[in-house]
Amino acid sequence: MTDAATDGLAAAPGKKKRSSLLELDARTKRRNAAEARFKAYGIIAITAGLCFLVGLVWAILSNGLPAFQQAVVKLDYTMTQEQFDEAEAAVLKTAVYTDQFVAYFSDRVREQGIEAEFDADTIERLLGKVGGTIRAFYRENPDHIGQPVAFELSAASRVDRYLKGTFDRGDVSGEGNRFFVPSDFDLVDTLQEAGFIAQVFNWNFITGVDSGVDNAGGAGIGASVLGSFLMMIVVLLLALPIGVAASIYLEEFAPKNWFTDFIEVNISNLAAVPSIVFGILGLAVFIQFAGMPQSAPLVGGLVLTLMTLPTIIISTRASLKSVPPSIRDAALGVGASKMQAVFHHVLPLAAPGILTGTIIGLAQALGETAPLLLIGMVGFIARYPDSFLGGFEGPNSAMPAQIYNWASRSDVVFTEKAWGGIIILLIFLVSMNLIAILLRRRFERRW
Amino acid sequence: MSTNEIKISAKDVQVYYGETHAIKDVSVDIEDKTVTAFIGPSGCGKSTFLRCINRMNDTIDVARVEGEIKLDDEDIYDKDVDPVQLRAKVGMVFQKPNPFPKSIYDNVAYGPKIHGLAKNKAELDQIVENALKRAALWDEAKDRLQAPGTGLSGGQQQRLCIARAVATEPEVLLMDEPCSALDPIATAQVEELIDELKQNYSVVIVTHSMQQAARVSQKTAFFHLGNLVEYGETGQIFTNPNDKRTESYITGRIG
Numbered sequence: 001m002t003d004a005a006t007d008g009l010a011a012a013p014g015k016k017k018r019s020s021l022l023e024l025d026a027r028t029k030r031r032n033a034a035e036a037r038f039k040a041y042g043i044i045a046i047t048a049g050l051c052f053l054v055g056l057v058w059a060i061l062s063n064g065l066p067a068f069q070q071a072v073v074k075l076d077y078t079m080t081q082e083q084f085d086e087a088e089a090a091v092l093k094t095a096v097y098t099d100q101f102v103a104y105f106s107d108r109v110r111e112q113g114i115e116a117e118f119d120a121d122t123i124e125r126l127l128g129k130v131g132g133t134i135r136a137f138y139r140e141n142p143d144h145i146g147q148p149v150a151f152e153l154s155a156a157s158r159v160d161r162y163l164k165g166t167f168d169r170g171d172v173s174g175e176g177n178r179f180f181v182p183s184d185f186d187l188v189d190t191l192q193e194a195g196f197i198a199q200v201f202n203w204n205f206i207t208g209v210d211s212g213v214d215n216a217g218g219a220g221i222g223a224s225v226l227g228s229f230l231m232m233i234v235v236l237l238l239a240l241p242i243g244v245a246a247s248i249y250l251e252e253f254a255p256k257n258w259f260t261d262f263i264e265v266n267i268s269n270l271a272a273v274p275s276i277v278f279g280i281l282g283l284a285v286f287i288q289f290a291g292m293p294q295s296a297p298l299v300g301g302l303v304l305t306l307m308t309l310p311t312i313i314i315s316t317r318a319s320l321k322s323v324p325p326s327i328r329d330a331a332l333g334v335g336a337s338k339m340q341a342v343f344h345h346v347l348p349l350a351a352p353g354i355l356t357g358t359i360i361g362l363a364q365a366l367g368e369t370a371p372l373l374l375i376g377m378v379g380f381i382a383r384y385p386d387s388f389l390g391g392f393e394g395p396n397s398a399m400p401a402q403i404y405n406w407a408s409r410s411d412v413v414f415t416e417k418a419w420g421g422i423i424i425l426l427i428f429l430v431s432m433n434l435i436a437i438l439l440r441r442r443f444e445r446r447w
Numbered sequence: 448m449s450t451n452e453i454k455i456s457a458k459d460v461q462v463y464y465g466e467t468h469a470i471k472d473v474s475v476d477i478e479d480k481t482v483t484a485f486i487g488p489s490g491c492g493k494s495t496f497l498r499c500i501n502r503m504n505d506t507i508d509v510a511r512v513e514g515e516i517k518l519d520d521e522d523i524y525d526k527d528v529d530p531v532q533l534r535a536k537v538g539m540v541f542q543k544p545n546p547f548p549k550s551i552y553d554n555v556a557y558g559p560k561i562h563g564l565a566k567n568k569a570e571l572d573q574i575v576e577n578a579l580k581r582a583a584l585w586d587e588a589k590d591r592l593q594a595p596g597t598g599l600s601g602g603q604q605q606r607l608c609i610a611r612a613v614a615t616e617p618e619v620l621l622m623d624e625p626c627s628a629l630d631p632i633a634t635a636q637v638e639e640l641i642d643e644l645k646q647n648y649s650v651v652i653v654t655h656s657m658q659q660a661a662r663v664s665q666k667t668a669f670f671h672l673g674n675l676v677e678y679g680e681t682g683q684i685f686t687n688p689n690d691k692r693t694e695s696y697i698t699g700r701i702g
């Protein structure tokens with residue numbers, strides 16, 4: 001075919017010009033360009049998202065990890081019976097304990113041949129008021145009197161922060177103050193070298209309870225972890241069966257009419273109701289009307305159940321819907337009742353979706369703070385409940401409420417604790433999501 | 448020629464899907480110990496009518512059935528009839544294979560289990576084996592009874608569904624295109640099964656294969672646009688149809 005002939009054909013209506021596959025025509029080029037642009041937008045979006053994530057994780061880790069470390073004063077201390085009696089007989093008992101310990105500590109330090117200049121006040125500045133801790137220990141373990149005991153006492157918060165690098169010489173002006181004087185830095189360095197002061201992993205942060213401003217370093221998140229855990233038990237025990245039963249009824253049995261439509265719309269609406277509304281509802285209904293105790297994980301669990309139910313119902317209904325109708329037909333076709341069809345065939349297929357929905361609902365509930373504020377679960381909780389069951393109705397806090405509480409205190413040590421608490425909270429959330437993924441995999445892999 | 452009792456008797460059956468009138472005025476008497484074939488062009492309502500007989504249309508919200516269908520002289524649409532009990536008597540093989548996502552064994556054993564047909568495991572094993580043999584699946588499945596039923600090929604799944612339906616020993620077996628995905632060998636085996644089932648049961652089979660209808664059935668019903676155009680002896684329908692539409696369809700002019 002000559003060029004002239006080709007041109008003639010192209011001009012003819014309805015006839016297409018013969019084109020080479022090796023050359024892209026204008027249309028294909030435009031489409032490819034659009035596709036390339038779209039991919040670029042996607043990559044930009046993902047990169048931006050990742051940057052935010054990295055920034056967030058970095059902020060949380062750098063601020064929160066120090067909470068898991070603690071400066072301690074280590075000493076093998078022996079208290080004699082006479083010292084004990086003398087201290088117990090005094091008016092200011094803990095002061096005597098402190099004096100005794102400080103004197104003993106100074107002797108040990110001098111024995112090590114450390115020449116630094118210091119007096120009892122200096123030691124007290126570095127140690128904080130240790131008397132209370134020591135007294136409590138010996139009153140509980142009187143048989144240790146007269147024997148050497150390896151004490152690890154938390155150091156004063158400024159020492160702690162100095163070792164963590166958040167407090168240094170620049171922060172103490174001129175002569176210093178009653179909390180810290182410039183020469184203390186050298187003493188801390190020396191004592192650390194000699195092994196009297198060290199940084200250790202802060203187990204107390206994980207297992208301990210909240211503490212007051214005089215002992216900021218001793219505050220732990222343990223009690224509120226328990227509070228959260230008890231609430232999650234309540235939520236799981238109530239929301240899962242109620243939610244699954246309601247969804248099965250609505251999805252499989254309920255007639256489709258205006259009333260069930262109305263319920264359906266309202267469930268979707270409930271899922272979008274701000275959590276603080278549930279909080280005030282809980283306050284009005286459970287505490288003021290039903291007379292349940294304030295600040296109790298039981299009430300918190302009930303409120304969070306209300307909040308979690310719509311999530312569970314919506315995800316359960318979605319997973320029931322996704323089971324192919326042919327499976328129901330098959331079961332009904334061999335003479336199974338509707339309930340048998342649902343429980344033998346539909347529910348097992350929907351289980352992974354239900355589990356995922358439930359765990360995501362639980363994770364949401366775990367991180368919820370606003371409703372807890374309203375029912376009083378933000379109090380100062382300085383001890384564990386006496387018994388497991390008692391824990392449900394005794395006052396407690398929850399992880400996010402405790403974090404909020406710490407973040408609103410002025411001492412920077414508490415701010416650090418708040419960040420550390422966030423790490424613990426995130427560990428819980430991530431492991432719950434992990435469990436959701438694992439369960440999903442496990443159930444889905446069967447076929 | 449036919450001396451069999453009437454098993455199913457339908458009178459003036461109407462089926463509506465919402466506004467769509469899918470089955471119009473269908474009256475038909477289906478005999479016991481007989482194979483009845485439903486033929487007709489796609490969308491003419493064969494499946495719909497079949498699903499009336501075991502009340503599977505109850506599960507479709509928009510479907511509405513009027514008229515009267517009697518099984519052994521009892522109205523199956525009577526308000527005292529529990530469709531669950533009905534479906535144990537009237538088994539069904541669906542147009543699309545729909546095995547449970549469970550093992551081959553569990554697929555077949557499910558019906559007998561919920562109806563309490565087996566007293567112990569050995570009996571259940573026997574029922575499963577027989578059902579699979581009748582559905583011509585035993586040789587392929589006997590070494591993998593615990594393998595998932597959904598992992599079988601399309602034709603094997605169809606035979607699994609047949610095995611599942613016969614395992615409950617229904618009195619009537621409704622088969623909606625049971626051989627649509629089968630090769631000639633498996634088709635022959637299923638036809639053999641239908642022949643054997645005929646000794647005791649009433650079998651209704653929907654098929655698009657004229658040859659198959661001619662081979663296995665004694666009675667044939669021709670549906671067209673929701674109407675039952677012609678119903679009679681298979682031989683007569685295929686050799687000497689009364690209605691012009693029947694003739695056009697079986698000779699391949701409408702479809």
Ligand SMILES: Nc1ncnc2c1ncn2[C@@H]1O[C@H](COP(=O)(O)OP(=O)(O)OP(=O)(O)O)[C@@H](O)[C@H]1O
Nearest residue numbers: 464467469488489490491492493494495496507509
């Ligand atoms: N669930 C349904 N909802 C609404 N309309 C339906 C439904 N099922 C079937 N129909 C309609 O009813 C008519 C008959 O359908 P049916 O499935 O009985 O046809 P069929 O004869 O079995 O066709 P095929 O040979 O293709 O299987 C069709 O027009 C179809 O669109």
Ligand SMILES: [Mg+2]
Nearest residue numbers: 493494542623
């Ligand atoms: Mg059909």
